[in-house]
Amino acid sequence: MQDNSSVAGENVRMNASLAPSRSIESLAPFRRSPENHSAIPAQVTGQIPHWLRGEVVRTCPAVFETRAWRAQHWFDGLGMIYAFRIGGAAIDFRSRLLDPEAARDAWRGKANLGSFGTPTARPLLQRVFAPVARISDNTNVNIVKMGQDLVAMTEGDRQNIVDRDTLAATGAVSYAKDALNGAIMSAHPHFDFERGKVLNVATGFGVSGTISIYEHAPAARQRTVIGSWQTKRVPYVHTFGLTPQQAILVAHPFVVTPVKMLWSSKGYIDHFTWEPVEGTRLILIDRSNGAVREHVTDAFFIFHTVNAFERGDTTVLDVLAYPDAQIMASLRTVRMAATLPELRPALTRIVMRRGIERATVEKLSDVGFEFPSTHYRRVSGQPYRFAYGASDGHRPDGTYASAIVKIDIEQGGTQSFSDGSYIFGEPLFVSRPDADGEDDGVLLTVGSAQNGESSMLAVIDARTMALIASATVPSSIPLGFHGSFVRGEG
Numbered sequence: 001m002q003d004n005s006s007v008a009g010e011n012v013r014m015n016a017s018l019a020p021s022r023s024i025e026s027l028a029p030f031r032r033s034p035e036n037h038s039a040i041p042a043q044v045t046g047q048i049p050h051w052l053r054g055e056v057v058r059t060c061p062a063v064f065e066t067r068a069w070r071a072q073h074w075f076d077g078l079g080m081i082y083a084f085r086i087g088g089a090a091i092d093f094r095s096r097l098l099d100p101e102a103a104r105d106a107w108r109g110k111a112n113l114g115s116f117g118t119p120t121a122r123p124l125l126q127r128v129f130a131p132v133a134r135i136s137d138n139t140n141v142n143i144v145k146m147g148q149d150l151v152a153m154t155e156g157d158r159q160n161i162v163d164r165d166t167l168a169a170t171g172a173v174s175y176a177k178d179a180l181n182g183a184i185m186s187a188h189p190h191f192d193f194e195r196g197k198v199l200n201v202a203t204g205f206g207v208s209g210t211i212s213i214y215e216h217a218p219a220a221r222q223r224t225v226i227g228s229w230q231t232k233r234v235p236y237v238h239t240f241g242l243t244p245q246q247a248i249l250v251a252h253p254f255v256v257t258p259v260k261m262l263w264s265s266k267g268y269i270d271h272f273t274w275e276p277v278e279g280t281r282l283i284l285i286d287r288s289n290g291a292v293r294e295h296v297t298d299a300f301f302i303f304h305t306v307n308a309f310e311r312g313d314t315t316v317l318d319v320l321a322y323p324d325a326q327i328m329a330s331l332r333t334v335r336m337a338a339t340l341p342e343l344r345p346a347l348t349r350i351v352m353r354r355g356i357e358r359a360t361v362e363k364l365s366d367v368g369f370e371f372p373s374t375h376y377r378r379v380s381g382q383p384y385r386f387a388y389g390a391s392d393g394h395r396p397d398g399t400y401a402s403a404i405v406k407i408d409i410e411q412g413g414t415q416s417f418s419d420g421s422y423i424f425g426e427p428l429f430v431s432r433p434d435a436d437g438e439d440d441g442v443l444l445t446v447g448s449a450q451n452g453e454s455s456m457l458a459v460i461d462a463r464t465m466a467l468i469a470s471a472t473v474p475s476s477i478p479l480g481f482h483g484s485f486v487r488g489e490g
């Protein structure tokens with residue numbers, strides 16, 4: 001056990017001079033308590049809205065090393081599912097490590113599946129006969145409800161179905177055999193509630209790359225490709241934008257030539273290079289006929305789109321933009337063991353007018369934040385006013401205090417919530433029944449204590465950004481990425 005004294009206490013001194021070989025797991029916000037397969041009660045303070053019934057279900061990277069394997073990138077930590085179940089005035093908590101092929105391999109010291117930023121341990125002979133590694137099924141990025149299934153996702157060709165009661169994975173999602181077999185699906189599907197469709201983006205590699213938008217009914221597992229874009233230099237795709245008419249790919253210049261991945265043992269992302277002279281291309285795929293239209297603007301890098309909508313002959317896409325792809329390197333575990341990465345992309349509006357190739361770009365806010373959310377069901381694909389997210393908490397004095405922020409895009413201005421001792425992740429917006437406005441509801445966000453001793457589900461009034469209730473458990477949940485609120489019965 002390593003000494004944690006420099007990272008204990010209310011505020012973590014993130015720039016402490018830690019040895020580069022120190023494990024990310026020694027840093028309190030990435031510490032993992034033993035699993036809670038059986039529900040434990042959370043200590044609730046404040047007033048939980050009587051209408052708020054359901055579960056916050058999330059996935060996160062949780063195991064960064066075994067005796068014979070060590071994740072070299074945050075995104076490669078072995079996944080854990082956890083859930084806060086909200087029922088009336090009581091909230092309980094469960095957690096369970098996933099046990100997919102990737103995890104079993106890592107525990108055995110034979111990490112042969114292609115992972116995000118950690119080399120595979122594939123022997124040379126295996127690489128010769130199978131030039132491209134099979135892709136990891138370590139679904140640690142997101143978990144969403146598709147039909148009756150709770151589906152855990154990573155950026156891969158496999159997704160895992162998770163049992164809602166036990167949180168155990170019960171098997172892979174079984175898509176019908178199609179042209180997308182083997183392609184990398186994003187972990188950020190969109191939902192078109194009006195048409196009853198799930199849409200997602202998949203990247204397939206051959207001599208060149210093919211990025212496809214596909215759709216299926218939530219309960220169906222037959223994917224229909226609605227449009228594709230081919231390119232020799234394939235961008236890293238984490239999310240995409242969606243309006244009722246179009247899907248929008250952000251082809252930023254963080255790219256790979258597919259042949260580079262043959263016979264390689266490097267992590268997936270380590271084949272990509274930043275080529276800013278190419279600028280960022282925006283690829284608009286018409287959902288009705290697959291027609292492709294392109295725009296271009298200066299180079300930037302994104303993980304997340306925030307929203308998109310149409311305005312006459314103009315398509316608007318809001319993203320969280322970084323000036324370059326440096327952020328990817330700062331998410332390596334060796335760097336994160338010394339300091340949390342600075343997640344300060346700018347909320348940026350890209351405006352694309354039909355017939356004009358050049359897209360215009362406008363910064364909408366000076367607040368740097370990640371893990372964006374909106375009142376998705378109401379505003380996805382539509383003009384909207386409010387965006388929410390988790391803001392970067394680095395302070396000049398070396399301490400850290402993250403916040404949940406609310407950006408008023410229409411009228412300007414920011415509101416925020418922070419308590420200083422927890423590091424909060426993605427806020428999930430849940431609308432009040434019979435809501436009378438876009439922000440009439442609550443934000444649910446999970447915070448990991450900076451001293452590693454507890455975690456908290458915060459219930460925040462989205463209108464005022466005041467904390468209205470919290471549920472604390474004596475369990476350390478490693479910082480993670482995404483999840484869902486699954487409404488309960490009654």
Ligand SMILES: [Fe+2]
Pocket residue numbers: 188238303304481482
């Ligand atoms: Fe993401």
